[in-house]
Amino acid sequence: MWSRVSVAAATVGVLVVSAASPSAATGKPVDRLIRHMSLEEKVGQLFVVEVFGQDADTVSAAAAANNQRLYGVSTPAQVIDKYQPGGVIYFTAARGPDxxxxxxxxxxxxxxxxxxxxRQRTGxxxxxxxxxxxxxxVTRLSAPATAMxxxxALGAGRSRADARRSAEVIGTELDAVGINQNYAPVADVNVNPANPVIGVRSVGEDPGLVADLVxxxxxxxxxxxVAAVAKHFPGHGDTTVDSHFGLPEVTHTRAQLKAIDLPPFRAAIRRGVDTIMTAHVVLRxxxxxxxxxxxxKPILTGLLRGDLRYDGLIVxxxxxxxxxxxxxxxxxAPVEAFKAGADQLVLAPQMDVAYNAVLDAVRSGEISKRRLDDSVRRILRLKTKRGLFADPFVDAALAEKVVGAPDHLLDAQAISDRTTTLxxxxAGLLPLAPDPRDVLVTGWGVTTTAxxxxAISRRGQTVTVVETGLTPTQARIDAAVAAAAATDLVVVSTNNAANVDATTGLPTASAAAQQALVAALLATGKPVVVSGMRNPYDISRLTTVPTYLATYGYTAGSIEALVRVLFGEVNPRGRLPVTIPRADGTGALYPFGHGLSYG
Incomplete structure (x- = not known):
């Protein structure tokens, strides 16, 4: 049996060799390490777990209770000691781990x-x-992290250079805080405007554009x-069910799959993507x-490993x-996913049950030891490629300087300025003259409207803010209408105001209420500007609105870009990366590539 020192030395040797030849990471040093790993250590490498708390060794009582509930131990470090997992995934307080x-x-x-x-035996x-x-x-690090x-939005900007720089900034800041793998980019092609889970997370509906920017x-x-992760294979862009809550089915034929869904994944593979994430979708x-x-197995091993010839990590x-x-x-679930071709198992419920199920499947021969070694080899190969065996630690003081660095913030704003779509x-209302006026800002989002x-106030305007929520009540609509009476201009933010119920085909309660708000404000006779702050499809249900913009997001940079466009400080350059359909399904209201500019 090797000591931890000798094993660590061997793995450092892998790093040196692989630096000269990427393929050498599959050679003798990694194989030697695998031979000296126990079966339990190998199975541990397959799992990616969440841990509760903000410190590895000292956590709050609530975090300790959650770790105990999931794993039977109290601290994140103890979770690592117990399972020796291959990976950890970080979450915000919204999910719980904080x-x-x-x-x-x-x-x-x-x-x-x-x-x-x-400090484990294998190190x-x-x-x-x-x-x-x-x-x-879908973002985890908030301010001071740079919000790209x-x-x-990148799809509207059409710039490969902007897409690359945006990812570089995100990656640099993640790397600074010790996050070495990002579950991005989304490689799904959003061809379904009713998609409830992808939408603006996709570059757009054109496979070529998505492939280029991915x-x-x-x-x-x-x-x-950092390691990149293209997701969600074989494509989640044409679904009407959110796989967080149910099991969607993609009805694409093989020909459609090849033409629509696979090009971004092929492009990512050509660029050496480290990891591909699976989708919980049915593809008959x-x-x-x-x-x-x-x-x-036909999808992960047959299609991804076989047809696409991908030999990287599958999570x-x-x-x-x-x-x-x-x-x-x-x-x-974990046994079937592994047998299908996955290498790493993310957030398996009931960790003890999942771990022992995989361990038992290997011991019984249901999963071969050779198949297990193949996955462990891919995991170790990626860790070697990312330099983790050489030095997995980061400088905590330096992280404070890298995250939210001034050049990152400047680049984020410059890129955002190139994405807003008019x-x-x-009515020719835009661009607005700089003359002072009274402006009502209303609609969705407490932070967004504020x-x-x-931003409008900084431009010498007198601003009243009346936030009405995602599903405006009649009382809130009445309050917005009353406020509009004393203003010269109304700016309304909407969020998925075109959403329809997948069963009835009618607008959801939220969408119907937002549509009613906009209609009531138009009825005041005041000039109204509507900005779709998430999916750009809102205009399909707001066709009487004379002035409409799409921002594809509500980061601070996106909002600043919106206001710059309103006042003509920036000429809108964004072009629709999706088709806006007519609400009655009779064709396109605005085609892919549409976008207006000033002058």
């Missing part, structure tokens, strides 16, 4: 977890991941020092059994999502 408070704290937590991992460091996609929908625009982001994340044209892709989407748990019990300007109002 891992992400400040750059120094995150870096300290990362160092503490790496210390716990590397194998962790892949530490999160979901920092850009934009405002999201995918669909490839650029893969390069950017690598430039920033590849697997008639109806198994979700995460548990489908599952979270196994605690409805798309997985609705069909597969806790002891079945869809409709029938931020819009503050």
């Amino acid at each position: 891992n992400l408070q400040s750059p120094r704290q995150i870096a300290t937590l990362s160092n503490g977890l790496q210390a716990a991992a590397t 194998i460091p962790l892949l530490i991941s999160t979901d920092q996609e850009g934009g405002a929908v 625009p999201g995918n669909m 490839a650029a982001q893969v390069d950017g994340y690598h430039d920033g020092g 044209s590849i697997d008639p059994s109806g198994a979700p892709a995460t548990m489908s 599952t989407d979270a196994l605690d999502m409805g798309g997985a748990t609705g069909t597969y019990p806790p002891e079945v 869809v409709k300007n029938d 931020t819009i109002g503050a």
Whole structure:
């Protein structure tokens, strides 16, 4: 049996060799390490876990209770000691773990977890991941971290250089706090305007555009020092069910799959993407059994490994999502996902049950030891490639300088300025003259409306803010209408005001209420500007609005870009990366590529 020192020395040797030849990471040093790992250590490498708390060794009573509930131990370090997992994923307090408070704290937590991992017998460091996609929908690190625009905003900007730089900034800041793997970019092609889970997380509806910008982001994340993860294979862009809550079905034929869904993944593979994440979606044209892709050998091994010739790491989407748990019990899901071709199992519910189920499957021969070694080899190969065996630790003091660095913030704003799309300007209201006026800012989002109002106020306007919520009540609509009477201009922010119920085909309660708000404000006779702050499709249900813009997000940079466009400080350059359909389904209201400019 090797000592930890001798094993660590061998793995450092892997790093030296692989620096000269990327393919050498599959050679003797990694194989030697695998031979000296126990079966339990190998199975541990397959799992990516969440931990509660902001420090590896000292946590609050609430965090300790949650760790005890999930794992039977109290601290994040003890979770690492118990399972020796291959990876950890960070979340905000919104989910519960509350891992992400400040750059120094995150870096300290990362160092503490790496210390716990590397003091184990094998000394194998962790892949530490999160979901920092850009934009405002799926993002984990908040200010002072730089809020780069999201995918669909980048799609509106059409710039490979901007997409690459955006990913580089995100990657650089993640790397600074010890997060070495980002579950991004989203490679889904959003061809379904009713998609409830992807939408602005996608670059758009054109496979070529999505492929170009996904490839650029893969390069950017690598430039920033983190592993990129293209998701959600084989494509989640044409669904009407959110896989967090149910199991969607993609009805694409093989020909449609090849033409629409696969090009971004092929492009990512060509750029050397480190990891591909699975989707909990059914795709019967590849697997008639109806198994979700995460548990489908024809999709993961046949299509991804075979047809696309991908030999990088495959990770599952979270196994605690409805798309997985609705069909597969806790002891079945991880085994079936692994047998299908996945290498790492993310957020398996009931960790003890999942771990022992995989361990038993290997011991019984249901999973071969060779198959287990193949996955462990891919995991160690990625850790070697990312330099984690050489040094998994980060400088916590430096993290404070890197995260939210001035040049990052400047680049974020410059890129955001190139993404806002002026869809409709029938009354010629925009750009606004700089003359002082009374402006009402209303609509969705407490922070969003306040931020819009503050930006307009800085331009010498007198601003009243009346936030009406995601589902405005009649009382709030009446309050906004009353406020409009005393103003010269109304700016309304909407959020998915075109959403329809998948069963009835009618607007959701939220969408109907937002539509009623806009109609009431138009009836006042005041000039009204509507800005769709998330998916750009809102105009399909607000066709009487004379002035409409799409921002594809509500980060501070997106809002500043919106106001700059309103006042003509920036000429709108964004072009729709999706088609805006007519509400009655009779064709396109605004085509892909549409966008107005000044002059």
